[in-house]
Amino acid sequence: MTIKRMDHVGVIVDDLAAAIAFFLELGMELVGEGAIEGSWLDDVVGLDEVRCEVAFLRTPGGHGQLELTKFNNPVATTAEPSAPANALGLRRIMFTVDDIEEVVARLRPHGAELVGQIAEYENTYRLCYLRGPENIIISLSEELT
Known part of the structure; x- marks a missing residue:
């Protein structure tokens, strides 16, 4: 079995509108946005009563996508909001x-x-x-x- 492709990178944000505006200014294209919730989402993310707003943006040519997600419930948390470039994890x-x-x-x-x-x-x-x-x-x- 092989990987077909890397589909997208997901980023959790608090201000979805500001994040969309930033990436649009960078040159990405808004593919779609909307609210999502339901037991299927709870099952996927391992949380209860999840309600989110999401936006998908893609690079020119469509070779890369970014998913911006704002969690309305439960509210997103963070350990270190201004982590330096050498902190462990996706940087x-x-x-x-x-x-x-x-x-x-x-x-x-x-x-x-x-x-x-x-x-x-x-x-x-x-x-x-x-x-x-x-x-x-x-x-x-x-x-x-």
């Missing part, structure tokens, strides 16, 4: 962009802040980490060759 989502400076400038009004600075790697890439909505670390890469 970042990386996107390749055409113009890293332009993308960072567009995302700043949506709350994005550089974690460090934009750096160049061996005359091949310009890279940076920035914090987006809910302190999600987004990594940007611009190919120089």
Whole structure:
């Protein structure tokens, strides 16, 4: 048996509208959004009486998807909201962009802040980490060759 594909990455957020706006500004496309609940959902996530709002966004070309989820019940919890880049667990989502400076400038009004600075790697890439909505670390890469 083999994997068919990686379908999507799921991110839990508290402000769904702000997270959607951020990723739309980044260049993703909203595929759909809505409320979900029911015993099937309780069974899947292992919680009782789950009520969520979800939004699916995809990258241009449709090769990658992101699921943003806001838990209305039970309310989402977090252990460390501003965890550093070297904390264990899922730490970042990386996107390749055409113009890293332009993308960072567009995302700043949506709350994005550089974690460090934009750096160049061996005359091949310009890279940076920035914090987006809910302190999600987004990594940007611009190919120089």
